[in-house]
Amino acid sequence: MLIKRTRAGDDSAFKMLVQRYEPRVAATIIGMLGQCPEADDVGQETFIRFYKRLHQFRGEASVATYLTRIAMNLSLNEIKRRQRRLLFFQRQSETGTDIAKVDNSPANNENRELVQRALQKLAPKFRTVLVLRLIDGYSTNETAKILELPIGTVLSRLTRAQQKMKKLLKAYMGD
Amino acid sequence: MSKKIIDLLYRSFDATLTDDEQLQLKKALSQSSDLQKLPKQIQSLRQTIAKAGSFTFKPFFAERVMSKINVAPSRITDVETYFDSLFATFKPVAIAVVIILFSLLTFNLTQTRNFTLAGALGEKKVILEEMVDPFFTLTMER
Numbered sequence: 001m002l003i004k005r006t007r008a009g010d011d012s013a014f015k016m017l018v019q020r021y022e023p024r025v026a027a028t029i030i031g032m033l034g035q036c037p038e039a040d041d042v043g044q045e046t047f048i049r050f051y052k053r054l055h056q057f058r059g060e061a062s063v064a065t066y067l068t069r070i071a072m073n074l075s076l077n078e079i080k081r082r083q084r085r086l087l088f089f090q091r092q093s094e095t096g097t098d099i100a101k102v103d104n105s106p107a108n109n110e111n112r113e114l115v116q117r118a119l120q121k122l123a124p125k126f127r128t129v130l131v132l133r134l135i136d137g138y139s140t141n142e143t144a145k146i147l148e149l150p151i152g153t154v155l156s157r158l159t160r161a162q163q164k165m166k167k168l169l170k171a172y173m174g175d
Numbered sequence: 176m177s178k179k180i181i182d183l184l185y186r187s188f189d190a191t192l193t194d195d196e197q198l199q200l201k202k203a204l205s206q207s208s209d210l211q212k213l214p215k216q217i218q219s220l221r222q223t224i225a226k227a228g229s230f231t232f233k234p235f236f237a238e239r240v241m242s243k244i245n246v247a248p249s250r251i252t253d254v255e256t257y258f259d260s261l262f263a264t265f266k267p268v269a270i271a272v273v274i275i276l277f278s279l280l281t282f283n284l285t286q287t288r289n290f291t292l293a294g295a296l297g298e299k300k301v302i303l304e305e306m307v308d309p310f311f312t313l314t315m316e317r
Binding site: 011014015018023030031035040044051111114115116119130131133134135137154156165166169 | 233
């Protein structure tokens with residue numbers, strides 16, 4: 001309905017759509033990039049791209065899946081850009097804090113920050129599956145479709161990603 | 176704990192295991208008390224990660240997106256128009272250059288009958304007689 005109205009030129013419908021899907025897109029992008037100023041820019045770009053491609057959207061995938069795919073691709077581009085910048089300037093990553101040294105307070109925000117930092121330490125290929133499957137809540141099949149990967153690859157990456165996360169969060173989880 | 180069994184255990188959270196795999200896992204779980212702790216740990220880890228996922232962007236996100244969308248089309252049209260006109264201007268020139276180059280290469284190949292890159296570029300094969308002046312050589316020998 002909102003898509004139809006936007007196509008008919010009703011911008012307020014698209015604004016409602018942005019508000020509706022913001023949390024999901026934010027979860028994907030912040031899961032991939034961490035809480036940083038670039039995350040907001042990538043979020044905006046995701047919706048702008050969706051707006052421009054509205055004529056291509058046939059409704060085969062759900063709006064959420066379509067947006068997640070755009071958000072994931074843009075996040076991966078941003079990660080590549082970051083890596084190039086890091087290589088060029090040879091500086092330490094801002095998220096380079098050792099997970100084990102972070103305060104283990106049970107406060108919810110701190111837990112979130114801790115998980116965020118641990119996620120940033122994973123290689124993008126592991127981070128993508130974990131964000132889509134555990135944070136966004138997509139099924140294994142949907143994750144495989146979004147990432148255009150075989151299910152077997154998704155499953156093995158999920159296993160390795162969780163094992164790595166377990167190691168990173170070991171001090172916090174108390175094993 | 177065998178790596179295969181641990182991997183199976185992790186996989187059981189995301190996929191349906193075959194009967195054989197389920198049997199293997201069940202057997203391994205019944206034999207190891209360390210392994211019995213692992214499903215709880217994995218579940219706890221997964222919950223911790225999932226809970227970390229409620230995010231939002233900075234306030235007034237939708238408004239910022241909409242203001243960009245309302246500004247973007249004119250800019251994009253300008254850029255597109257610029258490249259379109261650039262492409263339209265140089266397209267005939269580029270086609271003409273390609274045709275001329277192709278004709279030259281074909282001409283060279285037919286003239287030299289040397290079907291190599293050198294032939295296509297019109298480089299003639301140099302023979303010994305052309306390198307050495309026979310009259311001069313005979314004079315020198317005398």
